[in-house]
Amino acid sequence: MSKLVSIQNLSFAYPEEPDQALRDINLTINSGDFLMIAGNTGSGKTTLLNHLKKELTPLGTHHGHVLINNTPITNLTKLQSAQTIGYVAQDPQTQPVMSTVIDELAFPLENIGCPSDEIERRITELTNFLGLDQMINRAISELSGGQLQLVNLASVLILRPKLILLDEPTSQLDPLTAQNFLTVLSRIRQELGITIVLTEHRLSTIAGLANRMILLQHQTISFDGTPRDGIKEMIKDDQLAYFVPSIPKLFLTNRLTESKLPISVADGQAAIQNAHLKFTKARQSATSTTDNSPAMLTVKNISFTFDRTKNVIDHLNLTVQQHDWLAIIGKNGSGKSTLLSLLAGLRTPQHGKVYLNKQIVWQIKVADRIRQLSFLSQTPTLQFTADSVRHELTTQANELNLSDAPTRIANVIQQCHLKSILNQNPFDISGGQQQLLGLAIALLAKPDLLILDEATKGLDPYTKVVIGRLLKQYQQAGTTIIMASHDMEFCAQFADHCAFMFDGHVNTLLPTKSFFANNFFFTTPINRIVRDQVADALLVDDITPISEGR
Amino acid sequence: MKRVPLQMTFFSQVHPVASTIYFAELMTCLLLFNHVGVALTEVIGLTICGFYYLGKKSMIGQLKFAASFLIMILFFNTLLNQKFHPILWQFHWGFLTYKFSYAAFLYGLAMALILIAMLFVFALLNQILTPSRLIYVFSPIAPRLAMLVSISFTLVANFILRFKKLLILQRTRNLDTTSGSLMTRIKKILHLFEIMLQDSLSSAMETANLMDARGFGAAKRSHYRSYHWQVSDWIFIGLSSLLLLNMIIIRLLKFGWSRSVTNFTVAFRFADSLPIVFLLIFFLLPILSEGVYRACQN
Numbered sequence: 001m002s003k004l005v006s007i008q009n010l011s012f013a014y015p016e017e018p019d020q021a022l023r024d025i026n027l028t029i030n031s032g033d034f035l036m037i038a039g040n041t042g043s044g045k046t047t048l049l050n051h052l053k054k055e056l057t058p059l060g061t062h063h064g065h066v067l068i069n070n071t072p073i074t075n076l077t078k079l080q081s082a083q084t085i086g087y088v089a090q091d092p093q094t095q096p097v098m099s100t101v102i103d104e105l106a107f108p109l110e111n112i113g114c115p116s117d118e119i120e121r122r123i124t125e126l127t128n129f130l131g132l133d134q135m136i137n138r139a140i141s142e143l144s145g146g147q148l149q150l151v152n153l154a155s156v157l158i159l160r161p162k163l164i165l166l167d168e169p170t171s172q173l174d175p176l177t178a179q180n181f182l183t184v185l186s187r188i189r190q191e192l193g194i195t196i197v198l199t200e201h202r203l204s205t206i207a208g209l210a211n212r213m214i215l216l217q218h219q220t221i222s223f224d225g226t227p228r229d230g231i232k233e234m235i236k237d238d239q240l241a242y243f244v245p246s247i248p249k250l251f252l253t254n255r256l257t258e259s260k261l262p263i264s265v266a267d268g269q270a271a272i273q274n275a276h277l278k279f280t281k282a283r284q285s286a287t288s289t290t291d292n293s294p295a296m297l298t299v300k301n302i303s304f305t306f307d308r309t310k311n312v313i314d315h316l317n318l319t320v321q322q323h324d325w326l327a328i329i330g331k332n333g334s335g336k337s338t339l340l341s342l343l344a345g346l347r348t349p350q351h352g353k354v355y356l357n358k359q360i361v362w363q364i365k366v367a368d369r370i371r372q373l374s375f376l377s378q379t380p381t382l383q384f385t386a387d388s389v390r391h392e393l394t395t396q397a398n399e400l401n402l403s404d405a406p407t408r409i410a411n412v413i414q415q416c417h418l419k420s421i422l423n424q425n426p427f428d429i430s431g432g433q434q435q436l437l438g439l440a441i442a443l444l445a446k447p448d449l450l451i452l453d454e455a456t457k458g459l460d461p462y463t464k465v466v467i468g469r470l471l472k473q474y475q476q477a478g479t480t481i482i483m484a485s486h487d488m489e490f491c492a493q494f495a496d497h498c499a500f501m502f503d504g505h506v507n508t509l510l511p512t513k514s515f516f517a518n519n520f521f522f523t524t525p526i527n528r529i530v531r532d533q534v535a536d537a538l539l540v541d542d543i544t545p546i547s548e549g550r
Numbered sequence: 551m552k553r554v555p556l557q558m559t560f561f562s563q564v565h566p567v568a569s570t571i572y573f574a575e576l577m578t579c580l581l582l583f584n585h586v587g588v589a590l591t592e593v594i595g596l597t598i599c600g601f602y603y604l605g606k607k608s609m610i611g612q613l614k615f616a617a618s619f620l621i622m623i624l625f626f627n628t629l630l631n632q633k634f635h636p637i638l639w640q641f642h643w644g645f646l647t648y649k650f651s652y653a654a655f656l657y658g659l660a661m662a663l664i665l666i667a668m669l670f671v672f673a674l675l676n677q678i679l680t681p682s683r684l685i686y687v688f689s690p691i692a693p694r695l696a697m698l699v700s701i702s703f704t705l706v707a708n709f710i711l712r713f714k715k716l717l718i719l720q721r722t723r724n725l726d727t728t729s730g731s732l733m734t735r736i737k738k739i740l741h742l743f744e745i746m747l748q749d750s751l752s753s754a755m756e757t758a759n760l761m762d763a764r765g766f767g768a769a770k771r772s773h774y775r776s777y778h779w780q781v782s783d784w785i786f787i788g789l790s791s792l793l794l795l796n797m798i799i800i801r802l803l804k805f806g807w808s809r810s811v812t813n814f815t816v817a818f819r820f821a822d823s824l825p826i827v828f829l830l831i832f833f834l835l836p837i838l839s840e841g842v843y844r845a846c847q848n
Contacts, residue, residue, distance in 0.1 A: 055762040082765030094756045097701045103682050106774035111765035119774040141707070155764065346718045366726040375722045381749050382712070382719045385741070399724040427752045441723075 003070075004163060004195055005029035005052060010064035012047060017060075021047045023219040025064070029197060031162065034189045036206050036227060037199045039216030040239055041432050041460040045199040048216065049165050052197065054081045068163070079112055086156030086164040090171055090431065090458075092148040101143070101151055102136040108159050126158050130184060145332045146177030150184065157188065164188070166198035171431075171458055174331050174486040176521065179205055201460050204245035204525060207231060208264045215240070228261045242462040246489065246526050250540045268529040279533050282544040293321040296449055296480040297343060297361075302352030303504075304342055312338045313349065314504030322448075325471075325481040327491035327512070329522055330501035336484035337378060337453050339501065343482060344375040344451050356449060371400055374447040378454045380438030384426040389418055389437055392426055396441050408444055415470050416440040417463075431458040439467065443474065450474065452483040456490050468494040492516055492524050492538040513538065553605055556677060560782075560843035561603060561836040566683035568783040572835075573675050575794045579832060580667050582797055583806035583825050586656055587818040589663035591826045595833025596670035602837055604677060612673060619669075620662040627658025631811055656814035676703075682775050693771050705754075713746055720745070786839055793832040800825050 010025040022044045029035055037045045050056040051066055054073050066073040068084060076084065089095055098104040102123065109119045127133040132154055135147065143151065149169060156164060166185070170178035186209040189196050200206045206227075207213070213230035215223035217240070223233045228248075234240040235252045244252065247268040248261050256277060262268040271277070299318040305311045312335045320326050330336050341347045343354055345361035354361045356373060364372070377383060386392045393412065397405040413419055416436040421429050426437055435458050442450060450471075456464045464487070472494060475481055484501070485491050491498055492512060499509035500522070508515065516523045517536040524538045537543045556562050561569070580592060593616075600609040631654035632647075639650040679687075681700035688696035717727060720742060727738050801807060806825035808814060831838070 053763055056759055078762070078768035079765060082763070082768055085763075087760065087763045089756065089760060091756075094753055095760045097704060097757060097761060099681050099704050099707075103774075106682075108764040110771050110774055111768055113769040113772045115772060116774055116776050119772070123774075140704070141711075159765065341718065344722070346721055366721050366729070367724050370722060370724055375719075377719050377722075379715070379719075381752075382716045382745075383722055384749075385720065385723050385725065385745055396723060425748075427748050 002031050003028055004031045004033075004068065005197075006065075006067040006070070007051070008065045008067070010048075010051065010062070010066060012051065012058070012060055012062050014058065014060045020219055021060070022051070025221055027214065027221060027224070029163075029195060031195055032189065032193050033195050033197075033212050034186070034210040035195075035197045036203070036210040036213045037197065037216060038203065038213060038230065038234070038240075038243060039199075041430070041463060043216040044219045045216055046167055049167055049197065049199055052163070052165055053085050053087050054078075056087060082108065082112060082161075083159050084162050086159060086161040088149070088152050088156055088164065088166045088169050090168045092145050092152055092172060095152045095155070096140045096148065099139060099141075100136075101132065101138050101140065104140060104151055104155050105136070105158055108155055112159070122158050122160075126154055130154050130157075144177075146173050146181060149173060149181055153181075153184070157194075161194065163195045163197065166196070168199055168201065168458075170200070170202060175488060177332060178202065182206060182209060185209070201243065203227070203231070203243055204247070204263070207245060207248075208267075228263065231261065231263070239462045242465055243460070246524065246540050247529060250526060250529075250543070253540060254545050256545060265525055265528045268525070272529060278546045279530050279537070279543040280546050281534050281537065282542055293323055295319050295355075296322040296324070296357065297482070298355040298358075299343065300353045300355070302342060302349040302354060304338060304347065304349040306338075311504050313342065315352070316505045318506050318509075320480060320482055322480055323475060323478060325475050325494065325496045326483070326509075327495035327498045328482070328484045328501050328506060329486070329488070329491060329498060330484070332486075334501045335504055336501045339506070340375070340451050340453050340482065340484055341377075344373060345369055346375065367399070371445055372447060373449045373451065374442035374445050375451045376438045376442045376453060376455055378457065380434045381427060383438055383441065384434075387425055388423055389426055389429070390422040392437060392441060393418075393444065396444050400445050402444070408446075412440040412443050415443070417466075432460065432463065435459060436463070436467075443470075446474070446477070447479060450479050450481045452481065452485075454485060455483060456485065456487050464490055465493075488516070488522060488524050489539065492527075553602075554840075556603060559603065559836075560840045562678055564786055565777050565779050565783040566679065566687045567777075567779075568787045569678055569683070570687045571787055572790050573671065573679065575790055576671050576833070577668070579794065579797060579829065580664055580671065582801045583829075584660050584664065584808060585806045585819065585822050585825075586660045586663070586814075587822045588806040588825050588829065589660045589667065591829050592667040592833065593663050593670070595830055596667055596674070598834060599674060599836060600670055602840075603674060608673075612670065616666040616669070619666060620659075623662035623665065624655065624658040627661060628654045631657060634811055653811050653814045656817060657811045659817075660814070683777075686773055686775055686777060689771065689773065694767075697766075697771065709746070709750060712749070713742075716742060716746055716749075782839075782843070786835070790832065790835055793828055793835070797825060797828050797832065800828065 005028065007025050007027040010022055011020055012022040013020045025048060037048060039045050047058060050058055054076055068076065096104050098107050105123050105126070106119050109122060127136055130150060132150065140148065170181055173181060182205050185196055188194050210227050213225065213227040214221050215230055215233060223230050231244050231248050232252065235244050235249065245263060247265065248263050251262060251271065256275070262271040297320040299316060302313055302316050303311050304313040316339065328336050328339070342349055343361070345354070345364060348362045356364065384392060386395050393409045397409055402408050413422065416439055418437060418440055421433055426434065429437070435455070439455060456467065459467065468490060471481060483495065495512050497509060498512050498515035499506045513536040516527055516538050517531070526540060526542065527538050530537050530543055534543050583589070597609065597613070600612065628650050629648065631651065632649050634651040634653035637649045637651050641648040681703050685696045685700045688699070725738055725741065727735055727742070730738070806822050
């Protein structure tokens with residue numbers, strides 16, 4: 001394989017930042033590599049990725065060289081850069097500029113002055129290759145998150161680049177959609193030989209597809225090798241151990257000897273069969289204690305439509321007991337967010353009622369409602385109102401008329417790790433930090449009911465666990481939690497009850513263990529590989545090996 | 551009867567340059583006459599076109615908006631034109647007197663109808679001249695500007711959606727625009743715009759970078775969509791231009807136009823019949839062409 005990218009002694013610091021964001025990076029990427037960049041939040045993954053694309057190189061102090069095909073990246077013309085390196089961003093909504101799929105695909109080719117017949121040929125080829133041919137005339141605004149991210153990828157791929165960079169491309173997608181997207185990426189690499197470099201927190205699928213992984217720790221590369229070996233390195237670090245997918249974690253933490261560390265479900269099942277491994281339940285299932293509690297929220301036969309042609313919520317009934325933690329699971333576009341906004345009283349259904357402590361939720365005065373109920377949306381920036389993180393918290397404390405405001409503010413700052421960004425503008429901090437700020441604002445009220453829409457979106461696995469434990473503390477102190485999530489393992493670890501959102505209503509509302517144990521697709525990887533032995537095992541800690549090998 | 555999909559209609563298949571000329575002519579027409587009867591004809595003609603091309607749902611929504619718009623313009627026109635006669639009704643409050651005159655009413659009505667017609671033209675234009683067609687028309691003159699205008703169509707639509715979402719979500723911060731005095735509400739809405747601006751700026755910067763990353767500005771832009779000028783385009787634009795020429799002559803003969811509010815004494819004059827007939831044909835030309843187009847199909 002020939003050398004495509006060469007990074008030599010690269011160091012970088014953002015303006016007015018005393019610490020370096022990247023330190024002494026040396027890396028060679030070969031043509032055809034599928035390289036995964038792993039590391040903690042703030043380890044410099046995105047900064048490194050952006051250094052591989054001239055137009056996205058951040059402002060600051062640079063040392064060292066980045067060469068593409070032996071040409072310094074700064075010497076590439078705009079045209080060469082567009083035709084050599086493609087970039088797909090984290091948020092699918094930020095890239096599209098045209099109104100229909102076909103116009104979005106034509107946009108980059110028109111930019112480089114491609115003749116009309118050549119554009120048509122490339123669109124025909126690519127849409128058939130990616131299965132987008134049936135949606136070329138659809139409006140961009142009508143596409144789901146997964147479809148949109150695929151269009152974004154296609155709009156980059158159509159320039160036939162040698163290298164595609166992706167910054168956490170699946171972080172906003174549900175697990176099945178994310179898996180489909182990553183499978184397409186793998187096909188692109190295998191069938192077209194295009195080099196792929198991506199950053200990703202969700203290692204479970206990627207580790208099986210990538211041929212190479214680098215690990216960024218303390219702003220420099222601490223490991224460069226195969227994903228399997230990288231995972232073995234990560235488990236040694238206190239924080240990075242949380243990033244390790246559950247199947248390899250099961251084998252590594254229990255020291256189950258395997259020459260080739262299993263990563264995928266199929267590998268895991270094969271390893272268990274080959275080594276005749278037996279597992280037993282490691283801990284008692286946590287039984288829900290909320291079943292006899294009085295109802296906190298009662299939903300009676302609500303229906304809601306945006307355009308009066310189709311009910312997004314259709315005659316939905318739901319009761320959530322006090323101190324419960326209910327996770328609502330469903331695909332992108334299934335109506336979860338709409339339901340949560342109805343439960344929070346932010347929208348009014350056309351039919352039915354939602355009662356919070358026996359009061360109709362949308363009739364409670366807004367000032368009173370925010371003291372009883374907190375809501376964190378999928379887009380926390382739209383809930384921000386001030387010009388600094390500190391000001392956001394003080395503003396909300398004032399609106400809540402908190403008697404112990406300074407103490408409460410200090411608590412949430414510490415709980416949500418906001419100390420280092422207190423003076424920054426909320427719109428300038430990273431997506432994960434925005435999520436944490438949104439959560440801190442929601443927790444200030446110590447609400448009776450906390451409604452969270454994709455609360456773990458954009459968070460790294462370590463921060464997720466920290467937040468999960470924090471929410472558990474609030475729940476134990478009396479808060480009821482309703483959460484919509486794509487994150488199966490987070491739901492399995494922390495929720496008391498889970499339910500599906502499908503076809504406008506909530507179904508299969510069951511205690512978490514029973515819910516996942518009876519699911520086939522929407523369940524955890526551990527459940528998939530050991531369900532024959534321990535039916536309700538969901539997480540690594542749920543099982544313990546009783547025999548090791550033949 | 552099932553509506554023909556927009557992309558299957560003759561009007562949306564007309565060459566983009568021809569439809570741009572037609573829309574320019576439509577807007578010129580709206581500025582030629584100011585009598586109530588003529589303005590009403592314009593609104594009726596455009597409403598029929600709207601029902602045909604935009605659909606019942608969209609047009610009913612626009613008509614509802616137009617009704618409230620009409621009342622508002624009528625109110626301000628009668629308020630600002632106090633010196634005209636005959637006075638139909640007056641109201642005294644302290645030293646202030648509000649006179650509701652027939653002339654001011656008719657003038658206000660005509661102005662409101664013309665403005666509503668203009669809004670209907672833009673709604674139709676938005677559907678017929680899609681962003682890619684707009685780029686095709688204006689690229690030879692100002693390629694970057696054409697591209698940015700077209701992108702702004704998408705961005706404005708996204709901005710509106712996002713603003714609606716912001717209104718809802720800011721209630722979680724006790725910022726409720728549906729309660730409080732007028733002054734408080736205005737302050738809240740201004741604050742919301744401030745937030746929206748910050749949010750839009752940060753996402754627009756990212757979008758701009760991603761446009762750059764896909765080669766925007768790297769070379770002279772080409773066009774994917776190629777349109778061919780047909781005989782039907784000549785006929786369509788020839789007819790519409792002929793009708794416009796006729797209406798300019800009618801206007802020069804002072805039909806359908808009054809210079810002063812004082813002259814607004816009747817809602818309909820017989821002399822207005824001439825511009826009304828030509829206007830109706832001109833405004834309904836796309837629908838009439840649809841009929842000819844279908845008749846000529848194999």
